[in-house]
Amino acid sequence: MPWLTCTKLTLFTIAGVAIQMVGLSIFVFGFFPVKPTLPGHSGSESFRAPQCDLVRNESESDLHPHQLRSLYKELSGMPPAFDQLILMVIDGLPAELVLGKDGKPPSKALMEAMPYTRSLLANGMAIGFHAKAAPPTVTMPRLKAMVSGAIGGFLDVAMNFNTQAMLDDNLLGQFFKIGWKMVMLGDETWLKLFPGLFLRHDGVSSFFVKDTVHVDQNVSRHLGYELSRDDWDFLILHYLGLDHVGHIGGRNSALMAPKLREMDEVVKMIHMNSILNQKNDEGQTLLVVVSDHGMTESGNHGGSSYEETDSLALFIGVKNNISDDFLSTHNIIHQVDIAPTLALLFGVPIPKNNVGVLMAEIFGYLSEDQQMKALELNSWQLLRLLQAQIPGLSCRNYPRDGLRDDQDFRIAKCSGSMEAMFCCLYTNAALLQKSWMSKEISSREDYTSTVVAYYEFLRTASEWLSHRATDKPVRLLTVGIAAMLLSCLILLSLLFHTCKEVYLREQSLFDLESIKQTWYLDETFVLGVVLILIVSMASSSMVEEEQYIWHFVASTLNLLLLRKTIKCPTGAGAQDLHSSSKGKNKISFCRLSSISVVLISGRILRGWHQGGVNWTNLPDISKWLEQAGTDNVKSIQLVSCLLVMSLSLCVLFLFGFNMKFVLVIGFSFLMSGLLVLQHFVKHQDALPWFVRFSTSEMGLSHDLYMSTSVPNEVQNNMLLVKLRESLYLVGWEYISFWCLLQLLLQQTINSMTIVLLLVQILASMLYFSYSGLHQKQWVEIAALYFLGMAGHFALGNSNSLATIDVAGAFMHGDVCLCEGHKLSPISRECRFHTTPQTDAWLPLSGSAGVELHFANSIHHRIADNEEPSFCLERLFPKVHLCLYHNYMRLHGCICSSYNSDIYLLGAGVEEKDAI
Structure with missing residues (x-):
C-alpha cells in the first residue's frame, strides 16, 4: 500500500497552502508595518512642558474659534507675524x-x-x-x-x-x-x-x-x-x-x-x-x-x-x-x-505626529527670547512623541530638577541607551536655556550654545523618529519567511513522492539516474533559472538591475534551443510524416531561422533602453533616435504601425480555416489599424505619451499535420476542430489588436519595440509548431515567459517607482473618438505597471493534432474613473458574432468560443450582455 494516499495528499496540500498564506500574510504585515501615531489633535497642552499624566483641558473644545486663537497666542508667547x-x-x-x-x-x-x-x-x-x-x-x-x-x-x-x-x-x-x-x-x-x-x-x-x-x-x-x-x-x-x-x-x-x-x-x-x-x-x-x-x-x-x-x-x-x-x-x-x-x-499647535524641525532662518525677525521659545515648543512636541515611542523614557518636568539659579551649567557628554541619550540631550538644552535666561546680562555665546544644544536634540530626535516610522520588525519578517520556506518544503516533498509513485506504478522501478539522462540541457536550464532568480532576489543591486538577468536568461535559453535544433534539426515526432529529404530540410530551415530571429530581435531589444538604476545614463538606441530628431522617431512610429498591420494580416490569411470569419476579423483589424494610422498622422505634435507596459507574449502552434500522438477518434471529432480554429482566431486577434493598442498608448520611441516583440512571438510560434514531441510544454511556457519578462524591461521599465509613467492612468478626452465608456475592472488590472507573467496556457488537441499554446504576459493596475482617449471599442469591434456560452477571462479581454464562431470584447469597453 503506498504511503501517500489520496487523503494524506489532500490534507498535506491544504496544510502547505495554508502555511504559505499565513507566512505571506505575516511577511506582508511586517514589510508594510502600520506606522504608530498619536491619536487626537494638539491643543493648548502643546504650549506647556511635557508632564506625567497630563490631562488635557476639556473646556478647550467649547471655546469659540476666535477665543481659541487668542488662547494660543497668549500661551505661545510669540505673536503671529502673518495673518x-x-x-x-x-x-x-x-x-x-x-x-x-x-x-x-x-x-x-x-x-x-x-x-x-x-x-x-x-x-x-x-x-x-x-x-x-x-x-x-x-x-x-x-x-x-x-x-x-x-x-x-x-x-x-x-x-x-x-x-x-x-x-x-x-x-x-x-x-x-x-x-x-x-x-x-x-x-x-x-x-x-x-x-x-x-x-x-x-x-x-x-x-x-x-x-x-x-x-x-x-x-x-x-x-x-x-x-x-x-x-x-x-x-x-x-x-x-x-x-x-x-x-x-x-x-x-x-x-x-x-x-x-x-x-x-x-x-x-x-x-x-x-x-x-x-x-x-x-x-x-x-x-x-x-x-x-x-x-x-x-x-x-x-x-x-x-x-x-x-x-x-x-x-x-x-x-x-x-x-x-x-x-x-x-x-x-x-x-x-x-x-x-x-x-x-x-x-x-504643532501637529502631534510631526517629526520635523523648525527652520531657524525663517524666524530671524523674532527677538532672541521668542526664537528660544519657538525651539522650546518644537522640543516639547518631539519629546512627547519620543515618550510615546519609548515607553521607558522619563517624563520628569525638565528643567525643574538639576540646576539652582546660582549655578552654572556645563554640557554633559551624552551616550548610553536611546532613553539616556535623549534625556541627556534635552536636559542639556533645557538647562542651558534656564542658565541663559537667569542671567541679567547674557552673552551672545550663551545664546548660541543654547540654540546649538536645542538643534542637536531636535535633529537627533527627528532622525530617530523618521527611521522609526519606516523600520520593519525583523521578527515578523523572519517568522513569515520561515513559514513560507516550510510550506515550500512540504509541497516539494508531496510533489516528489507523487512523481515517485507515478513512475513506480508505470515502470515498476524508479531510477533517478535514468530519468536524469533523458533530460535535455534546455530543460535543466529552465529549472536552474528558478534557483538563479531566488539567489538574485537576495541582493538589492540585483533587484535594481533585474533586467540583465532576464535578458541573459531569455538569450541563454534560446541559444540552448538553437543548439538542440542543430543536433536534431527536424524534431522528434516529425520523422514519420516528413520522411523525404526535402521535408526534413524545410523543417530544419524553419526551426533554425525562427530561433535565429528570436535571438537577433532579442539583442536589439536589449540595447533599446538602458534600464535599471545605475547605468541609465549610458547610450542606447532610444537615446540615439531621440537625438536624431522627432521627425525620425515619428517616421519609425508610422512604419511600425504598418509593419504590425502587415504581419498580423499575413499570418491571419496564411492560416485561413473558415475564410468567412477570417475576412470579418481581417477587415475589422484593417479598419482599426487605419484609425491608429490616422491618429498618428493627424497628431504630429501631440502624440499620446502614455504608461509603459509590456506586449503580450503568445505562442501558437499552427502545424496541422505534424503530431502523431493524437488518437484517431479525436482527430475525427469535427467539433474540436472548429473549437481549435475559433480559439486560434481569437488568440491571434487578441494579440494583433493588443499590439495596435500598444502602438497607440506607448511612447513614440517604443513603437519599433512593439514590432520586435510581435516578431519574437511569431518566430516562437513557428519554432514550437515544428518541434513536435521533441519539446515539452513547460519548456515552451518558460521560453515565452522569459521573452515576456525581457520584453517588459526592453520597454524601459524597471523595478524603480520612477519608471512608472502614470501618463496612461487617465487619458485626455481631446482625442477620444467616443465618450461615456468606463474601463471595466478587468482592464483596470491591465495598466499602471507591467509585470509579465504567464497567466494562461491552454493546450487543446484538435482533429489534425494541432496544439494551441496561449501565453499571456500582461499584468497592470490602473486608477479608477478612467476615460479612454482613443476609443478602445473601435480597436475591439462589435461585429463579432455573439453565439457563445463558455467564457474564458483574460487580462484585458473576454474570449469565448463555440464551434467556429468567435467573440472578443476588448480592454477599455464595458462588459455587456449583448453587443
Whole structure:
C-alpha cells in the first residue's frame, strides 16, 4: 500500500497552502508595518512642558474659534507675524531648477525663465531651500508630510490613486479650529484629504497628464478674484502643469521653460497684489512656494534618487538677513520641516505626529527670547512623541530638577541607551536655556550654545523618529519567511513522492539516474533559472538591475534551443510524416531561422533602453533616435504601425480555416489599424505619451499535420476542430489588436519595440509548431515567459517607482473618438505597471493534432474613473458574432468560443450582455 494516499495528499496540500498564506500574510504585515501615531489633535497642552499624566483641558473644545486663537497666542508667547497664508504648490518642480545645485546657480535658460523669482531671492525678499522629500515621491504622501510633518510609508503609493480623508493631526485641521476660512484651487487631492474644510474650491484631476495648459489655467482664472477678496485666511494653489510637462517630455522638454515663465508670472502677480500693496494697518501675507517632489531626467518620480527627492521650499515675504554664502551651504532641509515652521509662524499647535524641525532662518525677525521659545515648543512636541515611542523614557518636568539659579551649567557628554541619550540631550538644552535666561546680562555665546544644544536634540530626535516610522520588525519578517520556506518544503516533498509513485506504478522501478539522462540541457536550464532568480532576489543591486538577468536568461535559453535544433534539426515526432529529404530540410530551415530571429530581435531589444538604476545614463538606441530628431522617431512610429498591420494580416490569411470569419476579423483589424494610422498622422505634435507596459507574449502552434500522438477518434471529432480554429482566431486577434493598442498608448520611441516583440512571438510560434514531441510544454511556457519578462524591461521599465509613467492612468478626452465608456475592472488590472507573467496556457488537441499554446504576459493596475482617449471599442469591434456560452477571462479581454464562431470584447469597453 503506498504511503501517500489520496487523503494524506489532500490534507498535506491544504496544510502547505495554508502555511504559505499565513507566512505571506505575516511577511506582508511586517514589510508594510502600520506606522504608530498619536491619536487626537494638539491643543493648548502643546504650549506647556511635557508632564506625567497630563490631562488635557476639556473646556478647550467649547471655546469659540476666535477665543481659541487668542488662547494660543497668549500661551505661545510669540505673536503671529502673518495673518494670511498663500501656499502655492508647483507639482514636480525640482529645486535645482530654481536654486541651482551644489552652490552653483541654475542654467542661464532657467534663470531667464523665472526672472521675478530670481530677483526676489537676490534682493533678500525671499528665502529658498532644497527640501528633501522622503520616498515614495508621489503627490499624496508628500502633501501629507508638508501639512502634518509625519513620514508616510510605501503603502501610500497605492493610496495615491484612491485618496482617503486624512484623520491625523495636521495644519489644516488646526487652522480650521481657530476659525480660518480656506480656499483651494488645483489638484483635487486636497479635496479628498480634507473634505468639508474649504470655503470655496475648484479641483482638477492630476491624472490627465497630457493636458499642460488648461489644468493650470483652471487655477489661474480664479486668482485675480481671490486676491481681491478678504474673506479667506488660507489660499492653496496647486499647479499640475509642470509635472505633466515632465511626464510628457522630461526635464529637457521644450515646454519646460514656458511653463516656468507661467509660474513666475503667478508668483509676480501674488507678490505684487498681496504683499507689496498691503498697508501697514492690514495683516501681512506670507507666500510659500513649494513642490511636492522632483523628477528624473525622463520626467518620472516615485523613487528615492536625488532628482526625485529634491523639492522646493520658497518663503516670500520673510526678510532675509542671512548672507548668500551661508544659504548656499545651509539651505538643505527636510520637507517635514515645513509643518512645524508654519505652525509656529501662525501661532497654532504643532501637529502631534510631526517629526520635523523648525527652520531657524525663517524666524530671524523674532527677538532672541521668542526664537528660544519657538525651539522650546518644537522640543516639547518631539519629546512627547519620543515618550510615546519609548515607553521607558522619563517624563520628569525638565528643567525643574538639576540646576539652582546660582549655578552654572556645563554640557554633559551624552551616550548610553536611546532613553539616556535623549534625556541627556534635552536636559542639556533645557538647562542651558534656564542658565541663559537667569542671567541679567547674557552673552551672545550663551545664546548660541543654547540654540546649538536645542538643534542637536531636535535633529537627533527627528532622525530617530523618521527611521522609526519606516523600520520593519525583523521578527515578523523572519517568522513569515520561515513559514513560507516550510510550506515550500512540504509541497516539494508531496510533489516528489507523487512523481515517485507515478513512475513506480508505470515502470515498476524508479531510477533517478535514468530519468536524469533523458533530460535535455534546455530543460535543466529552465529549472536552474528558478534557483538563479531566488539567489538574485537576495541582493538589492540585483533587484535594481533585474533586467540583465532576464535578458541573459531569455538569450541563454534560446541559444540552448538553437543548439538542440542543430543536433536534431527536424524534431522528434516529425520523422514519420516528413520522411523525404526535402521535408526534413524545410523543417530544419524553419526551426533554425525562427530561433535565429528570436535571438537577433532579442539583442536589439536589449540595447533599446538602458534600464535599471545605475547605468541609465549610458547610450542606447532610444537615446540615439531621440537625438536624431522627432521627425525620425515619428517616421519609425508610422512604419511600425504598418509593419504590425502587415504581419498580423499575413499570418491571419496564411492560416485561413473558415475564410468567412477570417475576412470579418481581417477587415475589422484593417479598419482599426487605419484609425491608429490616422491618429498618428493627424497628431504630429501631440502624440499620446502614455504608461509603459509590456506586449503580450503568445505562442501558437499552427502545424496541422505534424503530431502523431493524437488518437484517431479525436482527430475525427469535427467539433474540436472548429473549437481549435475559433480559439486560434481569437488568440491571434487578441494579440494583433493588443499590439495596435500598444502602438497607440506607448511612447513614440517604443513603437519599433512593439514590432520586435510581435516578431519574437511569431518566430516562437513557428519554432514550437515544428518541434513536435521533441519539446515539452513547460519548456515552451518558460521560453515565452522569459521573452515576456525581457520584453517588459526592453520597454524601459524597471523595478524603480520612477519608471512608472502614470501618463496612461487617465487619458485626455481631446482625442477620444467616443465618450461615456468606463474601463471595466478587468482592464483596470491591465495598466499602471507591467509585470509579465504567464497567466494562461491552454493546450487543446484538435482533429489534425494541432496544439494551441496561449501565453499571456500582461499584468497592470490602473486608477479608477478612467476615460479612454482613443476609443478602445473601435480597436475591439462589435461585429463579432455573439453565439457563445463558455467564457474564458483574460487580462484585458473576454474570449469565448463555440464551434467556429468567435467573440472578443476588448480592454477599455464595458462588459455587456449583448453587443
